[in-house]
Amino acid sequence: MKKLAVHGGTPVRSSMLPYATQSIDDSDVAIVSQVMRSSYLTQGPWVEKFEQAICDRVGANYAVAFSSGTAALHGAYQVAGLGPGDKMITSPITFVATSNAAFYTGASPDFADIDPNTYLLDPTCVKSGMSDNVKLIAPVDFTGQPAPIDQFKSILGEERPVILQDAAHSLGAIDQGRPVGKIADMTMFSFHPVKQVTTGEGGMIVTDNADYAKALVDFRSHGITRDSKRLIENHGPWYYEMQSLGYHYRMTDLQAALGCNQLLRLDEFLFRRRMIASTYQQAFANLPGIQIPTIREGAESAWHLYVIQWRVGAFRVSRKELFEAMRAENIGVHVHYIPVHHQPYYQKNGFAGKTYERAESYYLQAMTLPLFPAMTDQDVTDVIDAIHKVYNMHVI
Numbered sequence: 579m580k581k582l583a584v585h586g587g588t589p590v591r592s593s594m595l596p597y598a599t600q601s602i603d604d605s606d607v608a609i610v611s612q613v614m615r616s617s618y619l620t621q622g623p624w625v626e627k628f629e630q631a632i633c634d635r636v637g638a639n640y641a642v643a644f645s646s647g648t649a650a651l652h653g654a655y656q657v658a659g660l661g662p663g664d665k666m667i668t669s670p671i672t673f674v675a676t677s678n679a680a681f682y683t684g685a686s687p688d689f690a691d692i693d694p695n696t697y698l699l700d701p702t703c704v705k706s707g708m709s710d711n712v713k714l715i716a717p718v719d720f721t722g723q724p725a726p727i728d729q730f731k732s733i734l735g736e737e738r739p740v741i742l743q744d745a746a747h748s749l750g751a752i753d754q755g756r757p758v759g760k761i762a763d764m765t766m767f768s769f770h771p772v773k774q775v776t777t778g779e780g781g782m783i784v785t786d787n788a789d790y791a792k793a794l795v796d797f798r799s800h801g802i803t804r805d806s807k808r809l810i811e812n813h814g815p816w817y818y819e820m821q822s823l824g825y826h827y828r829m830t831d832l833q834a835a836l837g838c839n840q841l842l843r844l845d846e847f848l849f850r851r852r853m854i855a856s857t858y859q860q861a862f863a864n865l866p867g868i869q870i871p872t873i874r875e876g877a878e879s880a881w882h883l884y885v886i887q888w889r890v891g892a893f894r895v896s897r898k899e900l901f902e903a904m905r906a907e908n909i910g911v912h913v914h915y916i917p918v919h920h921q922p923y924y925q926k927n928g929f930a931g932k933t934y935e936r937a938e939s940y941y942l943q944a945m946t947l948p949l950f951p952a953m954t955d956q957d958v959t960d961v962i963d964a965i966h967k968v969y970n971m972h973v974i
């Protein structure tokens with residue numbers, strides 16, 4: 579058995595492999611340079627082009643770009659009517675932004691437990707956590723796998739809350755033949771550098787609802803409208819009205835041009851991600867101490883993250899030591915996510931003592947392995963070799 583790097587052995591590779599990184603090429607650089615010499619730097623023609631390109635890609639009627647996915651969530655929750663006294667429910671296994679945005683509106687976030695196999699928010703757990711003041715549900719397409727939106731719709735019935743799909747991980751994913759973006763009432767995409775395509779920072783809401791789209795456009799720009807049909811007065815060509823309280827959440831044309839160009843390579847990125855994920859699935863399928871991801875029937879994941887679980891009881895050491903051993907081999911493993919209700923701010927705001935059994939168990943065992951389109955076959959082999967090395971050393 580090879581000596582682990584953490585015990586002074588030679589690491590599987592000599593340089594750290596990150597868990598994720600953006601793919602930027604010369605054409606990305608060229609398009610942003612071109613926009614820098616044009617008359618628009620802030621929101622301009624490229625933002626509209628990017629919104630149209632995302633609509634075309636996912637089959638949605640409207641898209642509204644934002645300065646970040648978090649700003650987009652804030653907008654979506656606001657236009658869905660979330661406010662003081664209201665509640666929204668999401669998964670505890672998400673990035674803090676999903677639930678933080680509820681606080682921004684004055685509402686309270688709440689959580690429901692996950693499915694133990696897919697790690698997605700479980701519709702039956704949401705159903706049992708329902709009350710009259712729940713105005714919005716935000717299932718998360720965790721790791722890139724679409725959340726079961728159809729099941730949420732059927733279990734919650736006719737008088738259901740608004741469903742916002744947090745698709746920060748899942749641009750390009752498919753559910754029962756439909757692209758993510760065409761399924762929920764509103765869908766949020768993020769363009770942070772680790773996500774499927776990047777604009778540096780950026781986000782977007784897509785929807786088929788014209789009223790939501792109109793309200794989102796106002797919300798991202800101070801609540802100001804210039805639409806002559808909606809003005810209460812009209813003093814002349816300079817005139818605009820601030821009719822609601824909005825924010826300054828606009829995307830720049832520099833970002834949108836980068837987004838348009840990145841989108842041209844989305845299929846290439848997805849293809850590579852799916853290939854790497856399937857190599858991992860095969861490589862770890864016969865290791866009984868490791869639980870590999872389960873994909874729902876009829877779902878095609880965009881494979882933003884590849885998460886394994888080191889089964890409690892199968893190893894002589896804890897997940898923390900397994901994590902340190904992987905890092906010492908120069909594999910940039912990560913953990914997604916620390917359950918949101920564990921965060922000190924949430925502990926101080928009503929979640930002290932709250933537990934969600936499956937989310938807690940998931941958190942004790944989870945580890946994210948590197949997965950990004952620019953990984954070479956050798957990188958993938960290094961990850962697999964390191965897993966086997968650490969596994970064989972510590973398995974009972």
Ligand SMILES: *Cc1c(COP(=O)(O)O)cnc(C)c1O
Pocket residue numbers: 646647648649672673675676718744746747768769770779780781
């Ligand atoms: C990245 C992310 C967000 C927030 O997106 P930003 O663009 O970083 O603001 C929200 N939810 C999830 C699940 C994410 O991964």
